[in-house]
Amino acid sequence: MQRRQFLKASAATVAALSAPTVLRAANNALKVGTYGGYFQESFDKYIYSDFTAATGIEIESIAEPTGEAWLVQLAQAARAGQAPADVSMMAQLARLKGERSGLWAPLDETALSNLGNLPEHFVQRYEDGKLYGTGAVSWYITLVTNTEAYAEAPTSWTALWDAANADKLGLMSLATNSFLLEITATTYFGGTDILKTDEGVLQVMEKLAELKPNVRLWYRDEGQFQQALETGEIPMGQYYHDVTGLAASQGKPVRSSFPDEGAVLDSGSWVVSKASKAIEPAQVFIDYMAQPEIQAKLSRFVGTAPTVARELTDLTDEEFAAVSSDKAPILPLTQIYVDRGDWINQMWSEKITG
Template sequence: MRDILNAKLGRRSVLGAGVAGASMLAMPSVLRAQDKSLKVGVYGGFFKDSFDKNIFPDFTKATGIAIESVAEPTGEAWLVQLEQAAKAGAAPADVSMMSQVAMLKGQTTNLWAPLDAAKLPNSKNLIANFVNKYPDGKIAGIGAVSWYITLVTNTQAYKEAPTSWAALWDKANADKLGLLALVSNSFLLEVTAKTFMGGTKALDTDEGILKALEKLSEVKPNVRLWYRDEAQFEQALKSGEIPMGQYYHDVTGLAASQGSPVRSTFPKEGGIQDSGCWALSRASKKT
């Protein structure tokens, strides 16, 4: 999948054409960029930088549509901003990259403008999991990217890479961790179940969930930062201020390739795989 992008792309691998992608790539390139434009919300930090450098210029060259990228926060803060703006008839971004949980929550308020599959011929190349649909079958979002969340460390603080998610619970790591703040994007309950409870099936019962929550609460003394804005942890990890945590595998790899003292480790229990969609705000005037 990553072949679609320049090898230097930051965080996530592209799965398919975005909202503005498949059909518009067939449009004549004689349109001037200033004649048409889109605001596109993407995750901040290295990821946004990579899209600004490697993706959006080619899109503009092919379509004549200028892109103004907007750094959106990790998690559901962006969803709240989009919903509040939509109520006022405004759109902070026309197209946004949204997580699966945010896509579902946005559906409940009809935040996403339905997409016409006939105008997205490349959507047939996606497996069903990457086409987000309303209950009535209308397309709410189309697969954009997929990513891994792994166990990351500052190599100057940790000469050897940890091998298990259990390192998050190690008392030697008190006040050293940066973890994603939301249950919807951190998957820490699943990490807990996989590491200490024999697997995620333990979360199929209320009793199992409560047991996982109790075990997860033991991590709190080790956490220095519960982050929503990934760029905040990115800087702290590179400086060594917060030398361990969970973060995105390819962003960490890109930072390492540019000389930052960081590493990404797939623990023996496995990394966390998640994905996002391109979604169009119903308040956008660019449908």
């Protein structure tokens, strides 16, 4: 997962927070991997120095490659007893694949005093109940429109199927990152449980295929769609809430809407390589990142939605709306793409984008 742009953040400071002091030599710093580019730059600038000041633990910042390449690197290195990073921010598909292979080190819950701040969907466990991951950052995919083409904001994902929107939509082209199966299942079938069987997936795909006449662009290039949305060439689609809000704040005629059925809440998780020799400081870092003050700081400076309950943060209504919503989200059903990914992708190509 790559994130391109985020909201412009106002200046703010977060006081150094108390945490266990685990001193490590600078040449033996805790290696933390995040998505490269903007993500890494933001963590370098706004997070790591304050973390070191609060805990005494030095951070070596690692830029992760895109897609599942980082998962492959971590797995290969772990077999040799090496850890390219101690802590990694992993997209959900890679996180679950790593769980299935036992790649992540179990974490000591007694060392994570802030674990209770996270909702259950941001707490990841092995089948035996052992904790191995926590929600790091999250972001929303919403229903977006050009305000010059649509005077009123749509209130439901059903707008994607409306015949009045023929040849007007831009939708993400992959089943695994568009979450259109989950959107369709929630909108028309009462939730994502239907996707747990092959028959259910095919039923949902049949409904999703009904909107094909409305699709002008199945996109992988986010910049291409954003430009078309801003010009009105493709006036409706699905896109990132934070990026759309940033464009709107810069005077572009675009809006992001949270449909009544909910927007898609995607996320990255903190996990620790089983080959890491730095479990204790890694847990200090993961616990630090689960503090409401730090999640609010990420919302302000990195543009991510908080992984903790809104009421725990000091975000203003405006700050919270810029990155999140109080509406119940649509959560990706990641396990189906691990268990039946090849088959789903084949069916998707034949029935949806083909």
